[in-house]
Amino acid sequence: MSAESIRNIAIIAHVDHGKTTLVDNILKTCKVFDDHEKPGELIMDNNELERERGITIMSKNAAVRYKGCKVNIIDTPGHSDFGGEVERVLNMADGVLLLVDAFEGPMPQTRFVLQKALELNLKPIVVVNKVDKENCDPELVYEKVFDLMFQLDATEDQLDFPVVYGSAKNGWMGPDWKSPSNDITYLLDQVIEHIPSPKVTEGGLQMLISSLDYSRYIGRIAIGRIQRGGLKENQDVIIINRDGQQTKGRIKELFEFDGLAKKKAPELGAGDLCAVSGIENFDIGDTITSVEVPEALPSIKIDEPTMSMLFTINDSPFFGKEGKFVTSRHVKERLEKETEMNLALRVEETDSADKFNVFGRGILHLSVLIETMRREGYELQVGQPQVIIKEIDGQKCEPIEELNADVPETVSGKLIEQVTQRKGVLLNLENKGDRTLMEFEIPSRGIIGLRNWLLTISAGEGIITHRFIKYEGLKGEIPGRQNGSLIVLETGTSIPYSLHNLQDRGKFFIAPNEEVYEGQVIGENSRPGDLVVNVTKTKKMSNMRSAGADDKMRIAPPIVFSLEEALEYIQSDEYVEVTPESIRLRKILLKEHERKRAKV
Numbered sequence: 001m002s003a004e005s006i007r008n009i010a011i012i013a014h015v016d017h018g019k020t021t022l023v024d025n026i027l028k029t030c031k032v033f034d035d036h037e038k039p040g041e042l043i044m045d046n047n048e049l050e051r052e053r054g055i056t057i058m059s060k061n062a063a064v065r066y067k068g069c070k071v072n073i074i075d076t077p078g079h080s081d082f083g084g085e086v087e088r089v090l091n092m093a094d095g096v097l098l099l100v101d102a103f104e105g106p107m108p109q110t111r112f113v114l115q116k117a118l119e120l121n122l123k124p125i126v127v128v129n130k131v132d133k134e135n136c137d138p139e140l141v142y143e144k145v146f147d148l149m150f151q152l153d154a155t156e157d158q159l160d161f162p163v164v165y166g167s168a169k170n171g172w173m174g175p176d177w178k179s180p181s182n183d184i185t186y187l188l189d190q191v192i193e194h195i196p197s198p199k200v201t202e203g204g205l206q207m208l209i210s211s212l213d214y215s216r217y218i219g220r221i222a223i224g225r226i227q228r229g230g231l232k233e234n235q236d237v238i239i240i241n242r243d244g245q246q247t248k249g250r251i252k253e254l255f256e257f258d259g260l261a262k263k264k265a266p267e268l269g270a271g272d273l274c275a276v277s278g279i280e281n282f283d284i285g286d287t288i289t290s291v292e293v294p295e296a297l298p299s300i301k302i303d304e305p306t307m308s309m310l311f312t313i314n315d316s317p318f319f320g321k322e323g324k325f326v327t328s329r330h331v332k333e334r335l336e337k338e339t340e341m342n343l344a345l346r347v348e349e350t351d352s353a354d355k356f357n358v359f360g361r362g363i364l365h366l367s368v369l370i371e372t373m374r375r376e377g378y379e380l381q382v383g384q385p386q387v388i389i390k391e392i393d394g395q396k397c398e399p400i401e402e403l404n405a406d407v408p409e410t411v412s413g414k415l416i417e418q419v420t421q422r423k424g425v426l427l428n429l430e431n432k433g434d435r436t437l438m439e440f441e442i443p444s445r446g447i448i449g450l451r452n453w454l455l456t457i458s459a460g461e462g463i464i465t466h467r468f469i470k471y472e473g474l475k476g477e478i479p480g481r482q483n484g485s486l487i488v489l490e491t492g493t494s495i496p497y498s499l500h501n502l503q504d505r506g507k508f509f510i511a512p513n514e515e516v517y518e519g520q521v522i523g524e525n526s527r528p529g530d531l532v533v534n535v536t537k538t539k540k541m542s543n544m545r546s547a548g549a550d551d552k553m554r555i556a557p558p559i560v561f562s563l564e565e566a567l568e569y570i571q572s573d574e575y576v577e578v579t580p581e582s583i584r585l586r587k588i589l590l591k592e593h594e595r596k597r598a599k600v
Contacts, residue, residue: 006271007195008225010074010090010122012113013099013129022099022129022168023062023075025184027259030064030071061211061223061273063257066188072257072273076113088210088284088300090116092225092273095123095195097187098145102128102136102165102177105144107404107465115152124149125190126163131177138165138177162190198225198271204290205229205237207274208297209282212340218253218277222288225273227297229290232267239279240287240296248291252278283340305346305359306399306444306468309366309567310383311335312355314577316586317491317517322579323379328354331380334373345369359388361468363448367564374578381575381586385567387444390471397471399444404437407454407462412436414457422446423475443475444468449568481571484530486523487587488516492536500553502533508558509585510535519590521574524559532592561585573598 011023062073074089090096096117100106106114117124126145128138142163149159164187166173167180174181211223235251255262255275268274276288285299313319313328320326325334335347335356346359360366363385370382390397403424407415409431415438416426424442431437447466454462486506496512508523516522516535525531561569566576566583573595577584589595 005069006072006198007069007191008072008074008092008094008198008271008273009097009191009195010076010093010095010117011097011099012076012110012117020075022097022127022184023073025168025171026064026071026073026188027062029184029188030066061257062260063273064259067192069192070272071188071191074273090120090122091208091210091300093117093120093122094198095125095191097127097191098124099127099129100141100145101133102131102138102141103133105141106148111148111152111467114148118149118152118154118158121155121158123195124154124158124161125187125194126161127173127187128163128165128177129168131165132167132170162194164190200270201228203228204293204295205231205288206295206297207231207288208300209284209286209288210300212284213275215277220280220282221255221275221277222279222282223273223275224288226268226270228270230267230269231274231276231288236291237279237288238291238294239282240289240294241283242285242299244296246294247281249279249282249288251276304388305344305361306388307362307366308357308359308386308388310350310355311358312352312381312383312575314379314381314579316381316520316577316584316590318515318577318579318582318584319379322581323374324377326379330378332356334376334378338369342369362444363564363567367567370578371563374580377580379577379579381577382567383575383588384570384572385448389474392471396474398474399468400441400470400472401444401447401466402469403440403442403447403464403466405440405454405462405464406435406437407458409434409436411454411458411462412438415454415462418450418453419446422450422478441469442466443472443478445478446475449481452565452568481569482528484525484528485521485571485574485585485587486525487530487532487592488518488520488522488536489532489534489592490536491517494522494535495538496553496555497539498533498535498537499555502535503556505531505533507556509561511558512555517586517590519587519592521570521585521587530595 064071064073074093076089098110098114100110126142128141130136131138146159164173164175165177166184166187171184172181173184173187175186206227206229207224208227209222209224213221213223215221231251231254233251233254237249237251239247239249253276254265254268256265256268257273262275265274279288287296289295311331313331314326335358339345339347344361344365348357348359350357358366366385373380387398403419405415419426419440419442422442424440424446426438426440428439429436451464454464483506486508494510494512494514494516499508499512506523506526510516510522522535561583563578563583566585570576570585573588575586575588577586587595589598
C-alpha cells in the first residue's frame, strides 16, 4: 500500500474520558469483527489490570480500513507516570485525536501528552466527548482546549484544528453537539481529510524500534514505523543501537497490523507500522537499517525517573506460602526483563544480593509493576517510596509537581492548609458550583500520602492529579504521618476478644481470626509512637461465664489498603509485603529488642 493511503494516529485522553470506548466503536464501525463475533467492551484494554482500573497502561496498536485508506490507531496511556510509553509511541504517529470530556475539559495529564505531541509537530483533531452529560458545556471546553494549545506554543497550523462533538458511549460523532448523528463515520472522514499521510524521504531502509512484543513461539518482536525504504521477509539488515554499535541480523517474518491482530506480509513500504521477528539483541530506540548504507535515526529521549523504591525478597515468617517465585534470582530476572519493555524504569543492584533499587516515574508506575508481579506468582517486599534528589550546580534539588485538586467546597480550606504544610504553594483557585478547583506547586515528597488523607477527609469525593514539571532546591522538612503503628507481639491468630479490648488504642487493618506474625503492622495507633499489642491473647476460661457475653462484642471493620495506599502509608522503617493473595505491612526489624537497639 502506498504511503498516500496510510494514516497513523495516536489517541490522547485523560483517564476515563472515553478513549478506549471510542476505539471500540471505530473497530466495530470498520467491521473488524465478523457478525458472529461479540467482542464486548474495552477491546484494546486486554490486560486484566487495565480493565480493573479502567486505565490504559501499555500502548497498543490496531489498524482499520476505511474508504480505501489504512488507518493505524495507536492507543496511548493517559497518565504521566507512563510517560515512557507515551514518548516512544508518538514517534510512530503523524497526527493525534485529542479526546476531552465535555464536562471536565482538558485535564493535567492530557496536557502532559498533548505537549509531547505538539513538540513532535503532530496535527491534532479535537474530539469533545460525552456531550450527553448533564450540565456540560462543549463550547467552553473547545475554548479551553484552544487556550491550552496556545499556552503550549502550538503552531498556527496546529491551532487551526478541526473539532468533532459526540458521545462514544452512544456511538455517534458529528459537527454539532446539539444534533446527534447515527454513527461515528464523521470522525473517520475528518481523520482521512486532516491527518497528513506519512512523509516519505528517498534513501535506504530506516526503521526506529518504538515498542516490543514477545511470543512464546518466535521470541522477541520489534515494533516500529518504517521511515524510509522498505522491508521484506528474509532480508539482511543492520541494527544500530544508542551507542552507535552495529550488529547484523536477518528479518525472519514481517507482520502488518490488521484489526487487533498481526497479519503476515511479504513486504511493507515506508510510512507503515510493522512488527518484525528473527532479529536478536535489540532494544527500544535502536534503528533497523540497510546493509548497504547503515544510517541511524535519532534515538528516543525519555524523561528521567523521579522516584525510587527498594525491592527485596520476602523474608517474613509467612514467606513461600502463597507465591511460586520467592528467591532473589527470580526477582532479579523479572526486574531485568521489565526494563527491556519499560523504558522509564531503571534497576540498580545494592551491596546486598537480595535487594534492588528500582527507579520509576511515580508511585502508580511502580505499583503497576508490583501488582503485575504478584499476579504472576512473585512474593516480594517493598520499602517506602523515596524521591530522587539531584545535585544541580552544587545545590541539592528535588522534583516539583503541578497538583490539581477538584474537591467539595467544604474541604478546600483543609486541603490548602495540608498542602501548605507539605511545602506546597497555591497558584489558582476557581469555584464551580459546590466544587472547588485548585492548582498548586508542590514537592513530589509532599504528594506521598496526600491522596489517602484527602479521600478520608472528603468521604471519597476529592480528586487529585499531578504531573512532574521541574527540579528546584530542597524545600525543607515535610511532616510525615503523625500517628504510630500497632505492632504484633507474637505470631498466632488474631482473637476477636483481644481486638475488641484494643479498639480504643487505634484503628485495625486486620479482621478477627487472621494469621499474624511478630513485627507485623496491624493497625494505626491513636497516638504518636509505635505500640506493641498482643492480639493473640485468648479469654481466660473459667466456670464463671455469662452466657452470650461474646455476642455483645462490636468490632469495627478493618481498613483495607490498596497497594498504592499501602506504599504511601508506610514509614521509613517499614516494608509492604506483597504476595499473590495478600498485602501486609511489617516492620523491617521484626523483633522488638532489635528495633529498640536500632534506635539507640
